[in-house]
Amino acid sequence: MRAAVLSRHDLDGLTLQETAEPTPGEGEVLVRVDTVGVNQLDLNVIAGIGPGAQAQLPRILGIDPAGEIVAVGAGVDRRRIGQTVVVKPNIACGTCAHCLAGDEANCPAQTVVGVHRDGGAAEFVTVPTRNAIDRHGLDAAQATALVHSASIVINAARTVALAADDRVLITGAGGTLGRAAVAIALARGADVVAASRRAIAPVGDEQIIQASDAAALASALSGGEGFDVVLDVSGHAPTLSAGITALRWGGRAVFCAASVDSDLRIDARDFYLRRKQLSGVASARYADVAEALALAGSGALPSLVGTRYALDDIATAYRDFPRKGDGKVVVDVR
Secondary structure (H helix, E strand, O other), X not given: OEEEEEOOOOHHHEEEEEOOOOOOOOOEEEEEEEEEEOOXXXXXXXXXXXXXXXXXXXXXXXXXXXXXXXXXXXXXXXXXXXXXXXXXXXXXOOOOHHHHOOOHHHXXXXXXXXXXXXXXXXXXXXXXXXXXXXXXXXXXHHHHHHHOHHHHHHHHHHHOOOOOOOEEEEEOOOOHHHHHHHHHHHHOOOXXXXXXXXXXXXXXXXXXXXXXXXXXXXXXHXXXXXXXXXXEOOOOHHHHHHHHHOEEEEEEEEEOOOOOOXXXXXXXXXXXXXXXXXXXXXXXXXXXXXXXXXXXXXXXOOOOEEEEEEHHHHHHHHHHHHHOOOOEEEEEOO
16 A cells, blocks of 8 residues: 655655555554544654654654445444544553543543554554544545644533623634634534634634734733633644633633643632632543544534545645645645
């Protein structure tokens, strides 16, 4: 099969190669891949930094493939063959206290497709059967675009107990995660304010604030009525800080994008006295993926698909990725 193989930690180390088609082991399925996304985590693997440093090279990239099950390993119901699926990237251990409580997103031993094992930027990929989730006919590109992005937002919304009539600020609303976050908050009946550095089209009836930087956002929010919830997908610590400042009494903030800034600054006295809360979310539960797929199937989520590339052009897709702000970058494998 053809696969995008990273042999050393730089983009020139990524090449399309002919490799052996994998065989599903016990409890696994073999997926013939149609699409796979381009993600920041892929870039971390390419650079050998952060969580990407855990990848043992050579490694086939691609965390979120969608396709069709064409074979199964021992112990897997053969009726799964022919099912169209999308792969949940994070593989929970299934045995720790978190997993046994149904909180797989917080499994401390979880591994990731395309990092700890070969991924889906290839014509075929093997994954545990539980991680190959029936997409119920949803288009492969749409499923790839939402399987990680929308489901992690759903987990974030659950973490802060986002409720109808909550006043919610979504920071980083112009990106893929941001559009998903706005749609999910609106679907829950929240009063949504979407903040973005650039002009964006509305998803629904949210209010939009365009602020060129964190200082401009802080100024725009100063003196306002405040928020019950801040959901940050910007990955930018000063922007998250501005949102936390704008929280009401007992307000909850959550961020689910890997921050490029390690230095998050908050007013500790204000945070303490006004009973504010802050949570970080870095994964999703299997149920969150099912909910994301159901929302997309019902039309509650907008299309999250952005620029598309052929597998032959995957290196270009990674090279262009930092400049692609409109939707999920998707690679068409076949």
